[in-house]
Amino acid sequence: MSADTEKTSNEAVKGLKGIIAADSSICLVNGTEGKLLYRGYNIDDLAENATFEEVSFLLLNGELPNESQLADYQNELKKHRSIPAELIDTLKNLPESAPPMALLRSLTSLAGVYDPDAEEESYEKRLEISIKLISQIPTMVAAIHRIRKGLEPVEPDSSLCHAGNFMYMLNGEKPSEDATRAMDLILTLHAEHGLNASTFTSRVIIATLPDIYSAITGAIGALKGKLHGGANTEVLKTLFEIGSLENITPYIKNVRENKGKFMGFGHAVYQVEDPRAKHLKELSRRLGEETGEPKWYEMSIEMEKQVYAEIKRNCNVDFYSASLQHYMGIPGDLFTCIFASSRIAGWCAHILEQLDGNKIIRPKANYIGYEERSYVPVSQR
Incomplete structure (x- = not known):
């Protein structure tokens, strides 16, 4: 479906990326x-x-x-x-x-x-x-x-x-x-x-x-x-799927060959390291030792190193929160x-x-449908 609609200066931006929608001091x-x-x-x-x-x-x-x-x-x-x-x-x-x-x-x-x-x-x-x-x-x-x-x-x-x-x-x-x-x-x-x-x-x-x-x-x-809140759940699933340090390299190779995605790496906003990620890493190490199960932290360290070498993307806040919450006794789901x-x-x-100074949020859609057309009786369609 297409239409020769008149172009405006306000063309749609998918996902509203980069669009300023509010003034905020938070x-x-x-x-x-x-x-x-x-x-x-x-x-x-x-x-x-x-x-x-x-x-x-x-x-x-x-x-x-x-x-x-x-x-x-x-x-x-x-x-x-x-x-x-x-x-x-x-x-x-x-x-x-x-x-x-x-x-x-x-x-x-x-x-x-x-x-x-x-x-x-x-x-x-x-x-x-x-x-x-x-x-x-x-x-x-x-x-x-x-x-x-x-x-x-x-x-x-x-x-x-x-x-x-x-x-x-x-x-x-x-x-x-x-x-x-x-x-x-x-x-x-x-x-x-x-x-x-x-x-x-x-x-x-x-x-x-x-x-x-x-x-x-x-x-x-x-x-x-x-697409919003479940990334660290997927990270934990990945760690469980890999299972051991020696399986990390073949896993990464398989993901790359199949053009897959590494969960917990990259971010929609951050072009550099997610500033939140580093704070969870040390606690994951400490709780890994405290629970006597350090392998999930050790796997995370090795995976972070190898994935960065492959795709040059830093891990985000979800990556180490997965192993950390697992150590805390919290299930992935x-x-x-x-x-x-x-x-x-x-x-x-x-x-x-x-x-405070509220105004209803009512953006405008960029219409890309048909121009006006006439109704046709069902017997003539």
Whole structure:
């Protein structure tokens, strides 16, 4: 189908790549320099020094908290950790075969039904709902994980930090210091990344002025897609498929001969090294030693070296997060839910920013169909 339509200066850009769709003070992603800033703070600085509680507060409020603000914020997160019993009852009645992200999407939507403040439109209530979701998404993810294994959900432990409690709810035992640090780092590094597909989805939805739960449900739906949130799951599958150090070279040769793709390498934005990747590598090494199973880290090191030699592409944040989360006792099909438990902070920050001076997002399509034509009766077609 074609048409001699009049050309305009606004020709369509597939995927909106490079199109500026919003003014935002939340995040800078510089793909040329390999730089990532949250509210002006370099991700290296935050990864080495800040906790996820500090980072999520920063994203929501624009500044890092002082001691008093941090204590209050931590208490707010702890206060909201438990989820309605009805969500657990519903989860137990959903199909065991359902993908974890489908379950998380459905639970998030249902959580809005049970929140009496869901439709409130004041900034204070919307901020409170954002904090509630940052706190409760990990509880939902942990419940999904345990119920799928035939286990009862673990109640939150208010003596633990956000990351430590998340690990405790997942595995049912107090995590080691390295495991807690690993979860905190994963949450920090994935918390925000500009106008990616799921974040843009959340802004498009909230711009129509529904409730925040609707926008977050849509964002989770976008993150569920294979082209967005599941790369580290594929990395783990690849490591399992290869199985040993000596199989890496023939695997790489086979992928190259069949013009395949190396999961966890390259990035849609970064033209140089993903600034987040290096922070996960060392923790993967340490947890590999701690669990007595260093081979997945050793395989990752060797694969990174050989793939770079072949295609001159650096690994991205997904590559070492695969072996790291495996060491943390997290199954591959739950990785994207862990991603959502982190990115919820960025989604909520963008939602609050969009609502400040909101305007509905209504882009224009470049029509390439037929010019006007006449209806023909069915007997004459």
